[in-house]
Amino acid sequence: MVSFEKLKITRQYINALEDLGFEEATAIQKKAIPVIRSGQHVIGIAQTGTGKTAAYLLPILQRLSYPQGDAARCVILVPTKELVVQVTVQVSELAKYTDIRYEGIYGGVGRKSQAKAINEGTDIIISTPRRILELYEKENIPLNKIEILVLDEADRMMDMGFMGQINAILEIVPTKKQNLLFSATFSSKVEELSWNFMDFPVKIEITPEATPVETVEQIRYDVPNFQTKVNLLTHLIQDRELFHRIIIFAKTKKSVNSIFMHLCKLEEDNIRLIHSNKGQNTRINAFQDFREGKIRILVATDVMARGIDIKEVSHVFNFDVPTVYEDYVHRIGRTGRAFCTGAAITFVTKSDAYHIGKIEKKIRMMIPKVDLPANVEIAETPFQENQEMEKEIDKQKHKENPDYKGAFHEKKSYKTKIKNKQRKRPKKHTGKSNSGYVSKVNKTKKTSKKGRHKKR
Numbered sequence: 507m508v509s510f511e512k513l514k515i516t517r518q519y520i521n522a523l524e525d526l527g528f529e530e531a532t533a534i535q536k537k538a539i540p541v542i543r544s545g546q547h548v549i550g551i552a553q554t555g556t557g558k559t560a561a562y563l564l565p566i567l568q569r570l571s572y573p574q575g576d577a578a579r580c581v582i583l584v585p586t587k588e589l590v591v592q593v594t595v596q597v598s599e600l601a602k603y604t605d606i607r608y609e610g611i612y613g614g615v616g617r618k619s620q621a622k623a624i625n626e627g628t629d630i631i632i633s634t635p636r637r638i639l640e641l642y643e644k645e646n647i648p649l650n651k652i653e654i655l656v657l658d659e660a661d662r663m664m665d666m667g668f669m670g671q672i673n674a675i676l677e678i679v680p681t682k683k684q685n686l687l688f689s690a691t692f693s694s695k696v697e698e699l700s701w702n703f704m705d706f707p708v709k710i711e712i713t714p715e716a717t718p719v720e721t722v723e724q725i726r727y728d729v730p731n732f733q734t735k736v737n738l739l740t741h742l743i744q745d746r747e748l749f750h751r752i753i754i755f756a757k758t759k760k761s762v763n764s765i766f767m768h769l770c771k772l773e774e775d776n777i778r779l780i781h782s783n784k785g786q787n788t789r790i791n792a793f794q795d796f797r798e799g800k801i802r803i804l805v806a807t808d809v810m811a812r813g814i815d816i817k818e819v820s821h822v823f824n825f826d827v828p829t830v831y832e833d834y835v836h837r838i839g840r841t842g843r844a845f846c847t848g849a850a851i852t853f854v855t856k857s858d859a860y861h862i863g864k865i866e867k868k869i870r871m872m873i874p875k876v877d878l879p880a881n882v883e884i885a886e887t888p889f890q891e892n893q894e895m896e897k898e899i900d901k902q903k904h905k906e907n908p909d910y911k912g913a914f915h916e917k918k919s920y921k922t923k924i925k926n927k928q929r930k931r932p933k934k935h936t937g938k939s940n941s942g943y944v945s946k947v948n949k950t951k952k953t954s955k956k957g958r959h960k961k962r
Contacts, residue, residue, distance in 0.1 A: 508530065508531045508536045509529065509530060509531070510523055510528075510529075510530075510531055510564075513531055513535070513536065513539045513540065513564075514540075514543075515539070515564055515568070516568060518603035518604055519564055519567060519568065519600060519603075521603055522599060522600050522601070522602050522603055523600070525599075525602070526599055528560075531557075532556050532557040532561075533552070533556065533712045534550060534552040534556050534557055534558055534561045534710065534712050535557050535560060535561040535564070537710045537712070538550050538561040538562065538565075538710050539561060539564055539565050541708050541710065542561075542562060542565040542566070542684075542686060543565040543568065543569065545684055546684070546707070546708050547684065547685045547686070547704045547705065547706065547707035547708065548562075548685075548686050548687070548707060548708050548709075548710060549687045549688075549689075549692070549700055549704070549707045549708070549709045549710070550562070550686070550687070550688040550689070550710050551688075551689055551690070551691070551692050551709070551710070551711040551712070552688075552690070552710075552711070552712040553690060553712070553835065553839065556712060558658070558688045559592075559593060559596055559658065559688075560596065560600070561688070562656055562658075562686050562688060563593075563596060563597060563600055564600065566580055566630070566654055566656070567597075567600060567601055567604065567606060569653075569654070570606055570629050570630070572604070572605055572606070573605050573606065573607055573627065573629055574629070575627070575651065576625065576626070576627040576628075576648075577648040577649075577650065577651035578609075578624065578628050578629060578630065578631045578647075578648070578649070578651065578652065579629050579630070579651055579652060579653045579654065580629065580630045580631070580652065580653065580654040580655075580656070581630075581631050581633065581638065581649070581652055581654075581655050581656070581675075581679065582630065582631070582632045582633070582656040582658060583633060583634070583635050583638070583655075583656065583657050583658065583663070583672065583675070584632065584633075584634065584658045584659055584663075585634065585635075585659050585662040585663045585666050585668065586634065586662075586809060587612040587613070587614070587634065587789065587790065588780075588789065588790070588793050588809070589658070589659065590610045590611065590612045590632050590633060590634060591610060591612075591790060591793065591794070592793075593610070593632045593658065594608065594609075594610030594632050597630060597632065606629050606630065607627055607628045607629045607630070608628060608629060608630040608631075608632065609623050609624055609628045609630070609631055609632070610632040610633070611624070611631065611632070611633045611634075611637050611638065611641065612633065612634050612637050613634065613636060613637050613640075614785075614787075617640060617641055617644060617645050618645065620637075620641060620645075621641050621645035621646075621647050624641070624647045625647065625648075635663065635668045635671035635672055635675060636668075636671055638675065639671055639674055639675060642678060649675075649678050649679050650679075650680060651680075652679040652680055652683055653680075653683050653684065654683060654684045654685075654686065655675075655676075655679060655683055655684070655685050655686070655703075656686045656687075656688070657672070657685075657686070657687045657688070657699070658688050659688070659689065659690070660687050660688065660689040660696050660699060661689045661690060661691045661692075661693055661695075661696050661832070664693065664695035664696055664699065665830075669695070669699065672699065672702075673702060676702060676703050685703055685704050685707070687699070687700055687704065687707070690832075690835070690836060690839075691832055692711070720842075721842035721846065721847045721848065722822075722838050722839070722841055722842035722847075722848050722849065722850050723847070723848070723849040723850070724838065724849075724850045724852070724871075724873045724874070725849070725850075725851055725852070725873065725874050725875075725876045726851070726852045726853075726854050726862065726873045726874070726875050726876065727851065727852070727853055727854065727875075727876055727878060728854050728855075728875065728878075729853050729854065729855060729878070730855065730856070730884060730885075730887050731855065731885060731886075731887040731888070731891055731892075732764075732891060733885035734878075734882070734883070734884050734885045735825060735853045735855075736765070736768045737882050737883045737884075737885065738853065738878060738879075738882050739754070739765075739769075739823065739825065739853075740768070740769070740772065741879060741881070741882050742851070743769075743772075743803070744772075746802070748820070749802075749820060749821050750802065750818075750820050751796075751799070751802060751816075751818055751819050751820050751821075752802060752803045752804070752819070752820065752821050752822075752823065753796075753803075753804050753805075753806060753819055753821075753822050753823070753837075753840050753841075754803065754804070754805045754806070754822075754823040754825050755806060755807070755808065755822065755823065755824055755825060755826070755828075755837045756805065756806075756807060756825045756826045757807070757808075757826040757828065757829070758807070758826075759781040759782065759807060761825065761826060762779050762780075762781050762805050762806065762807055763779070763781075765779075765805050765825060766779040766805050769803065769805070773802065773803055775801075776801050776802045776803060777801060777802070777803040777804075777805065778791075778792035778795060778796060778801055778803075778804055778805070779792065779804070779805040779806065780792050780793065780804065780805070780806040780807070780809060781806065781807040781809060782807065782809055792804065796816065797816050808828065808830075808833050808836075808837070816840065817846070818846060819840050819841040819848060820841065820848060820849070821841060821848065821849050821850070821851060822837055822838050822840050822841045822848070822849075822850045822851070823850075823851050823852075823853070824837060824838075824850065824851070824852035824853065825853055826853075826858075827852060827853075827854060827858040827861045827862055827865070828861070828865075829861055831861070831864055831865050831868045832868075834852075834865045834868075834869070835868075835869065837850070838850035852873065855895060856895055856899065857894075857895040857896075857898040857899050857902075860899070860902040
């Protein structure tokens with residue numbers, strides 16, 4: 507372990523760190539702080555929960571030192587509104603003994619008020635890519651004095667399709683500046699992004715990609731259906747002392763809403779939910795309430811899986827197994843942060859077994875299996891839910907073997923079957939029109955027409 511004093515962090519920031527309870531630097535902080543302070547471009551790859559944000563904030567704050575001019579000198583880009591709020595809070599905590607000015611901006615709030623706050627004088631802007639572009643194009647905020655550009659959670663920004671906005675921002679800000687990129691993984695898209703704006707960067711990689719934090723205990727329960735998951739979850743979280751701060755992750759907004767409705771019967775005033783359909787203020791308030799310990803349970807989609815730093819989260823539940831396997835590591839990284847311990851509990855149905863196997867291969871470890879508690883009711887699987895799981899298993903088998911034809915291959919409709927039968931049925935011919943013979947019916951019709959013509 508290395509103290510912050512040995513990293514030459516100045517006293518006002520050490521005092522702020524001590525107020526937060528941090529005395530020793532993490533591995534990424536130990537390696538990144540000296541390199542960033544020297545002015546080099548840096549790519550930092552480290553697993554979630556290892557202190558990446560402080561690793562770039564501390565040297566940036568030291569470099570900026572004091573307020574200077576009205577135009578911002580540093581821009582920090584993050585993928586979501588929740589992360590804007592979080593990073594802004596961290597800047598305020600670390601800069602509490604300084605006069606450094608900062609502003610967090612995101613969509614859903616009036617542009618003019620945000621532009622006014624920036625134009626009155628700021629040193630650091632924390633923003634989502636789209637919002638800072640909007641303020642530049644429509645409110646003319648100055649970005650010509652930027653000395654440092656940070657892309658935080660770069661892999662998430664690539665997944666969300668921000669490449670175009672980031673390239674537009676790179677054309678606006680000065681070419682001569684220090685560039686920092688931090689990410690939990692270094693995918694091909696992140697690598698391509700780094701080529702766009704970084705020359706000869708120093709790459710600092712603390713752990714292999716998709717490595718879970720060692721302080722997180724991982725277990726799995728094999729469950730047959732949705733209702734049994736709810737029964738098991740309800741049973742486990744009744745121990746309020748052990749499960750004192752919980753995040754529950756689900757794949758879809760529909761699942762999040764359903765879980766929330768079931769748990770509201772037990773935790774009406776102690777639970778919130780977050781997904782992309784929720785309003786701006788609702789999401790921010792839910793995040794803040796959970797962060798401040800006002801509520802015990804947060805139910806969310808993967809919008810909360812990346813980069814969110816909340817202390818003392820005791821448990822993470824994977825109510826649904828993620829099909830984007832990197833998200834498993836990001837999800838469970840919400841607990842076991844800053845040298846604290848935590849636990850990640852995953853519910854696995856028969857259609858999830860394929861995905862959990864892929865996840866275990868990616869994280870290079872087996873997730874221990876635990877038997878269901880004896881007093882948890884195992885519900886009967888509804889027909890429709892079972893059909894959906896069987897179809898998903900068929901898709902998985904077909905993905906592994908394209909020649910596989912399962913029970914749920916595309917079936918012909920009733921109308922198609924009738925048409926095929928009619929095609930096979932022999933036609934009844936009343937005459938041989940091709941050889942010059944005409945049927946009696948046709949002959950009658952022709953003569954009757956001739957008769958009518960003669961009468962006229």
